[in-house]
Amino acid sequence: MKTNAIRILESKNISHSIIEYISNDEEIDAVSVANKIGALPETVFKTLVARNDRNEIIVFVIPGNFELNLKKAAASSYSKKIELIKVKELQQLTGYIRGGCSPIGMKKQYRTFIDETARLYD
Numbered sequence: 001m002k003t004n005a006i007r008i009l010e011s012k013n014i015s016h017s018i019i020e021y022i023s024n025d026e027e028i029d030a031v032s033v034a035n036k037i038g039a040l041p042e043t044v045f046k047t048l049v050a051r052n053d054r055n056e057i058i059v060f061v062i063p064g065n066f067e068l069n070l071k072k073a074a075a076s077s078y079s080k081k082i083e084l085i086k087v088k089e090l091q092q093l094t095g096y097i098r099g100g101c102s103p104i105g106m107k108k109q110y111r112t113f114i115d116e117t118a119r120l121y122d
Contacts, residue, residue, distance in 0.1 A: 049094060
């Protein structure tokens with residue numbers, strides 16, 4: 001099944017590859033996925049969705065083996081405070097489910113911050 005992200009990449013002729021893995025368990029965090037596909041955890045990025053003090057939704061994309069520092073994330077997004085959204089809100093806000101969220105192809109375009117280490121990888 002194609003996700004919105006894949007449809008968008010294909011429609012814009014953006015080169016990409018798809019890696020399939022079995023996800024019939026609860027191990028859907030980025031480090032577990034990296035292990036399943038034989039990749040280093042720092043090369044598998046996770047998408048985290050947060051809400052700031054102005055009720056704005058903000059997206060952060062960070063390496064799988066990192067944790068989001070909420071104070072630094074707030075400062076970088078010019079927010080006084082941010083907190084991660086509740087899992088039950090994820091699909092309604094983004095169109096994606098937990099473990100399959102992408103910053104590409106969300107229901108709405110949200111401000112998105114991508115960790116600078118992403119430049120190190122194709």
